[in-house]
Amino acid sequence: MALSFCRRQICINKTLLQPKRYQHGYIILVPEIGEDLPEKKTIFQNNRTVEQRLQSKLWISEAGVKAIEDVITKKTCDDIFKEVFQPLEKVGTPLDMTWGLSKTLYLGNSTLMPTSSYMSIHDRARRARASKFNNKAIYQAVKSELESDREKNSEEMRILQKFAVEAKLNGLNLNSNDQVLLTEYLKKLNNERTIFKQKNEISTKQFSHIIKDSSIVKEFPDILLKSLSVDSNHPLNGPWRITLSPHVYMPVMKYCPDREIRWNIWQALVSRGSTQRDRDLVTSVNLEEIRFVRNDIAKLLGYNCYADMSMETKMAGSLSKVQSVLHNLLENAKPAQEDELKNFAVDRGFSYENLELWDIPYWRRKQQKSELDYTEDSFKEYFPLPKVLTGLFQLCEKLLNVVIKQRHNVSTWHKDVKFYDVFESHSSAPVAGFYFDPYERSEEKVRFQGHGWMVGIQNQSRITNTKPLAALIFNFEPPVGEKQSHLTFNEVKSLFHKFGHAMQHLLTRTNYSEVAGLSNVEWDAVEISGHVFSHWLYNKNVIDSISCHCHSEDTLPEQKFETLLKIGKHMAGLDLCRELYLSALDLELHTSKDFWLDIVKRLWPKYRCFNLHKIDSHPCSFTQIFTEEWGAAYYSHIWSRMIAADVYSAFHEVQGDEQQVIDVGKRFRDTFLAFGGSVHPSKTFREFRGRDPSPKALLSSLGLKNRSNNKPI
Template sequence: MSNALLDFSALPAFDRIQPADVGPAVDALLEKANAALETVTAPDFPAEWNAIAKVLDVATEQLGIAWGSVSHLNSVADTPELRAAYNAALPQVTEFWTRLGADERLYAKYKAIDPAALNAEQQRAHHNAIRNFVLSGAELTGPAKERFAQIQERQAELSQKFSENALDATDAFAYYATAEELEGVPADVQQAALAAAKAEGKDGYKLTLKMPCYLPVMQFAQRADLREKLYRAFVTRASEQAEGDACKFDNTALINEILALRKEEAQLLGYANFGEVSVVPKMAKSPAEVIHFLRDLAHRARPYAEKDVADMREFARAELGLAAPEAWDWPYIAEKLKEARYAFSEQEVKQYFTAPKVLAGLFKIIETLFEVAIRRDSAPVWHPSVEFYRIERNGELVGQFYLDQPARTGKRGGAWMDDVRTRWLRPDTGKLQTPVAHLVCNFADGVDDKPALLTHDDVITLFHEFGHGLHHMLTQVNERDVSGIGGVEWDAVELPSQFMENFCWEWDVLKHMTAHVETGESLPRALFDKMIAAKNFQAGMQTLRQIEFALFDMLLHTEHDPADDVMPLLAKVRDEVAVLQPPAFSRTPHTFSHIFAGGYAAGYYSYKWAEVLSADAYAAFEETVGADGQPSIETGRRYRKAILEAGGSRPAMESFKEFRGREPQLDALLRHQGMSQ
């Protein structure tokens, strides 16, 4: 087929998709989806779940898969041509989904469906659909409905531009350092920087704001002036504080307009603010409950955070000669203190975590605990470094996933899981469709034929994203909209991802996933014991940092006037929560893509909320661990069936209680993070 985006015979043809395919494919698929919408909303079309799904859901799924492929490539292989094609089609796609969600004829058809005629999965999906119609403006009429649609389209444009500015501002920065300036920076980071400069035909070492480069420089570079240079560039990205030409990526106006539109949207729907809208489909009952949860946790964590800062100040003064540390000194001080206190460094640990060995170890724990097999598979990919795998149980295909690990230009930062397609007993063919996921990270790549080395934080990130992937791929739900992560409350969706992180601290797991890059030896037990001793190093500070983001996010969407600058609110939150104040020029909100371009608006608290669930869930494994230190297969089976396989087919609290036998408790989280008395 000449247009790769219109080929649904197999997995997306990522190796053949061209920017020129986007417009024609979107036009054709929108025409098809619109025709399906007209068919099912005709007066004589039956108000039956499967009848509607057979026509409308099949057509919209094709649109979703094709547009999902374009969006994915826009995130991992951005080019000027693809970006232009994506932005040209974005308004049409947004308009369709907005109109579909607010179509009063379709809403009436769904309301006419008899829930008694549906199975339990369909009933849950039907319940969610009715709720989502209301939140999508289906009950609005006249000018209010038109305005609601305009808001959705404009928000999509603004979020995309926000994301582009954050990416471009990150990619635009480069500093070519000398060898002398890089004193203290790990050898592999220096090698990668040298190779990057050489590839451009330039002298020196190319330093960027991508995490695999930025973070090690901040932690290890002995030159404070170098740390300051990178820090200033990093915290002023996409803001009016950026130096020189980089100001053109300023996100200030976008932030203000996004917030104004969200407030207007909420008021059109009859809510006081966007925070109230956000919690409707979540576990939390109200913004007030979220704010109370965050402030309670902040109160409990504060004494530990204050001690963390006091320790650093004393160490900086006594050992490093820094009487008045600056913002760019803290990561360096923290790393030096960690090395002094626990007699090891992240750099020492990193030598044992080669990417292939880590992956093999991750697969081993997944295969053992969840009784599956992971095998290499083949599919078209968008970059040579992308791998493709299949998951099987008893020889039968359960799911598949793409794994894209290295950071590179044109790939947005961070790590994420996204769905390619969902498990679904298809109404058009009667056949079971298996789920497929994208698992994306941004790790340093290997240099000079050596395997990539991961920090322990990288390992945790990999396990985290696989937790999301397993939630998507191991589901046994056959109804598309509540299959896998579909229909799972947003503040519970991080449970499986954060749950998996715990295994990164288990000796019987780690010893199988380490091999020194030079000697091949496993991680020494003595070094692991030091890592465990340091596990909760600065846990108080880290907890308050997350609460700072979450509280700022919720107050921004409840109490803040969108006409005002957001920085005074952030300062107020920091005065209440933070134990370290960044400089006045710092502009954290301007790259806060989670809430301005990533679906976490008035929902960033979900990370801490779900940590309570995941810590308590993992406690069940701690309580049933075998004498040999291995996790209980029986507990793994119960977790798989109650949490992973159930997906969104029932409320998350019901799934949790089925697994744990009770509601979650905060104690496990505080204990895991060393903050319990």
């Protein structure tokens, strides 16, 4: 009965979007993609409707999992895909889609999905979506199927392995006493993570620095001054409030000429959670508790340490392999940390003994402007958003054999949001679609570090006949009057990266949503496609296709293109060493039992060329690994860049031969984009490249000398 009821709930709308306004909200209908959705259904009307609809989908999903459990408990499971995985697809699809739209609204229009509403349902939705992995009956059916000699294709095997690994990590193979202990550990871990996060948020918000002297901000861009202004009606007149918000901190460090102010901001950032600040907000004890509880969980589940447990869901596969790559990259990056930046600063009046970490962003920007003739504004005038989008779509058409077209008359959460259909070049019906929400709206949009997000709203599933749907949400400067929106080069990179990320979600060819697109892709491989797209910005033909001067309409001149190549390599050794240090720190914190400060003192001189200051307690605010999901996984950022550079080098090797470039594009489409999570990324890479990956291409792209024998990994 419950399962039958759930199946009747699966069908979601088929109609084109139709805007309908209500007194207390806004109705959004999911667009038809192809011929997949036979019923019209409204998705959102107002905040209460959002929560009510999501609660309904939560109940349907959980009831559906229970119904499947009842069926396979009463009789032997003869065909796990027909009796378990296909019904799971059907009961989970409405929840996944509704949750994807909830996240989209939260990021795109927080007046329709306020933070309080979103956070109140976040954990509840996460638990409901994971309930299928925490079900003993389903786990037993999976184990039996894995032990059977029935033939399985790659996609089916990956689904079985996914459920088996998730069950293991959830402790389903533990005895009852150990399961109780695991539950206690998880409660303690969640509590410590929550406290760590809350203390950091309070500590971050407590700091502010007021600047009243207009001479200090004379080089600040107007858009930065507006975001700092105490009086929003007169943003250029001051005073200006400096905070530790990510979108404020780094721009201020780049433009502030006053070293004492830079030091004050820097020390406030790196001392969060330490005894140097409010003692009620010290996180050292919480940090250690998180480490030790994670280690206890790992040992309970049969691993040597938490870092070893993390490797279960990573492309790298082993801690030793990751450490080998980090060491290889460090050998090449560390000698490049020492550059001419200090000499440049001294020649321009810097009178202190050493450049310190709070000096680097400022003098780096000054050197880029003086010696490389690079400023963000001088390049921004070459990248109008419509032109960039046109060139990006053309690149996709050439490499991926798809056509991207805007669909009009689609209701969205804001008038600036557009909807695009994605077609195979030979098809008349779209195979996927995405929303594009480009502009900053300070009163509506949530703003975190970085320029934007890609949200997978709906996964590909041939079982439920649903097509992929995504949202690309950015905070670009909006157009003013007839003046188009123009992007900085960093914003162009962000757009290309997120778009490449979206292509893997949208162009998957799997049958099951469990392994479609980015689902079930190992953590250290998730960003590969995004980074591959970013590499194309260092191809002159692509730059010509996306650039157009705001007055002359000329493409980016050759000299400026060469500047972009140099900027991409400027101080690359220092940047890479920082990321290598944080990656090594994360792994060591989750491997060693030593006190965190002793680990920092041991690793710092191996990776950094700066003094470690007593006030610097950066692990106490390392939220990415202690409150987010990057514990023992921070290295994934470097790993995915390394793999992506090697993937792009396949295009670079055949540059100049148009047909060979198209052939490599087809191979990329047929492997990395088509397979999604249905094939292990190591196998995907070998099928694409014909060998195992190497760090050589990443080092070359960063302009770092290859000082070691970079054999395939």
